[in-house]
Amino acid sequence: MVGRQAIALVDVNNFYVSCERVFDPRLEGRPVVVLSNNDGCVVARSAEAKALGIATGAPWFQIQAQAKAWGLVARSSNYELYGDMSARVMEVVGRFGTWQEVYSIDESFVGLLGDPAQLETCGREIRAAVMRHVGLPVCVGIAQTKTLAKFANRIAKQNPALEGVCSLDSMPAGHVQAIQERVPASGLWGVGERTAKRLKMLEIQTIADLKAADPALIRKKFSVVLQRTVMELNGTECIPHTEERVDKQQIMFSRSFSTPVTTIEGMEQVMAVYAQRGAARLNDSGLRASIMTVTAGTSRFAAGEGSFPAATIRFATPTQDPIVLTRAAVAAIGQSAVPGASYLRAGVMFSGLEPLSGPEMLDVFAKPGGQPCVGGVLGDVRTKFGSQAIGLGFGGLAEPPSWSMKRELSSPKYTTEWSDLPVVRA
């Protein structure tokens, strides 16, 4: 048989934890968790931590007390490290595919070609290559559609005997069927809690049940999204692969604070900083925005109504100018925030995006051949001298303000800061 098409889903096992382990082998074999921003809750767990019964999303303050007794190690999330490791994994995996779609920070779909035996061999080669070049463990699921590749990947993860690779076509059909009859539909990519509950009312409980359901009925009662899932389960490709990332629709910068902000002036400071962080993202993406939404919120867990102000600003001329955006964001939050409310988070969101084009703005900061704008210059300075090197108003403070994010347990930026390069002694 020549050239049968298949799709592989390659993802890194416990990605954040595995990244930490590459640079700190003492973490090997120990329970390890990685925490969200502000060291709030658990976002990644090692197998040992899962075995302890620690759930994703578990608040750190609730498990911290037992950490010592468990020998549990916690790390703050270090997105610079993970982002850089991700790029390395994607590059290696991409070498094996006829196409590649990067789906998330630790997953990509790749197109493979071959008979079932070749496909499985290829999966093993991908796994070995990523381990050799990047030092991270991956699992590979191979099948005819994305939905099935995801499912195969799950089988690979849950059956150590498969050694990280599951090619659905190499498995006995009865075996696959048996698993599908056992696993609830909610274990499937694209089927969440809500949908699973509604499916149950139609006596559709397992993946096998869903696979056998009438696609037309599913579309009528649910959506075309779920109909596609049903068809993909039956081997018909319905979810297109997009090699090039489609243009972004929106760009956000949103964060919780380490301590509440209760004054209007305080929120104006926050917005001054956040608008600049958002503007920097716009600049990095080569985009400008015609709509900016600023939001803030009190704790979702506090008693009472809470306050969730939101204001939308439209710009007659799309912009990415941090001065314009900061000024507008500060004014908007000043008008919509409630004095005395105990705000815990804020964000800015940009939409109505379009590419920066043409040097229509005459600017003293213009650089030859580049985009002439303040945002670009600020970006260059940050790249060269560090992210805290320059900013406007409160965004230029060298010492972070009191409400800034807490990241007490962070590992060094091993691969992206010269000063954090690991030292090896022989």
Added chain:
DNA sequence: TCTGGGGTCCTAGGACCC
């Protein structure tokens, strides 16, 4: 005291037009 941040896609409904 403490509870993440960033996205995508789809649908329904309203405004407006011919």
Added chain:
DNA sequence: TCTGGGGTCCTAGGACCC
């Protein structure tokens, strides 16, 4: 007084994902 079909564009909200 009752009463059209068809279309576009935009927005809000739901559901899901990692």
